[in-house]
Amino acid sequence: MELYLIRHTAPAVEKGICYGRADIPLAHTADTDIQRALAPLPRFDLIYSSPAQRCTRLANALAERDGCELRLAPELQELHFGQWEQLPWARIPRxxxxxxxxxxxxxxxxxxxxxxxLWTRVATWYRAAFPAAVSCCAIVAHGGPLRVLRCLALGQCMEQRWSWSLAWGEHARFVLPPG
Incomplete structure (x- = not known):
């Protein structure tokens, strides 16, 4: 199966703000950014997305384009920063x-x-996520879960999670072994 990991496009958040699970909107350039992200992608049989609006806008556009099912997966949400969500990092005591x-x-x-x-949540979901009939699947999510998914797809340990990242709207393709 082909698996595409896709990071949402740029969010509308000021630089220096701590956010993870907060459901922030996309930047004013979202429509253009989404079309740019869609252009190089193949057709998908199934699309998974974090339920955050910054992911679902791109995921919905893909599902509509391809006429395929979109499944929201809360397990694909970003790391939860708790009381720090949406605070400027400068206001969080060092x-x-x-x-x-x-x-x-x-x-x-x-x-x-x-x-x-985060790792446990994403890994548990990953082990049960893909129906046998799917040949090309997309996952639209955040940087943290995508790093975990890359490690899982490549059989890497958690220490490798910080060796890779995707830019806003960027994707990476993986070929998963059968079963």
Whole structure:
């Protein structure tokens, strides 16, 4: 099966704002950005998307273009930053953010989740996600879940998650072995 990992297009958020699971809208250039992202992509049999509007706009455009099913997967949401969501990073006390940043795999922002929880959530979903009849599937999501999915598709360990990323609206293609 061919698997395409696609990052949503640019969000409408000020630089320096902490956001993860917050459902922020897309930038004013969204329509143009979405058309640019669609152009090089093949036709899909099935599309999965994070339920965040910054993902569903692109996912809906793909599903409409291809006449295929779109399934929303809450497991594909970005890392939850809890009480830090939508705060400027500069307003988060350094002693808190530095402690978290020193070990985000095991530490969570207040009321948020660890990267280990993100990995577990995405990996559990991934193991059951793909029907046998699907030959070409797209996943529209956020940077964090896409890094996890890449590691899973390539059989890499979690330590490899930060060695790769996609820009806004960019995609990567993987060929998964049968079964």
């Amino acid at each position: 002693e808190h953010s530095d402690t978290w940043a020193a070990d985000p795999w095991n530490r969570a922002p207040p009321g948020g989740e660890t990267e280990q929880a």
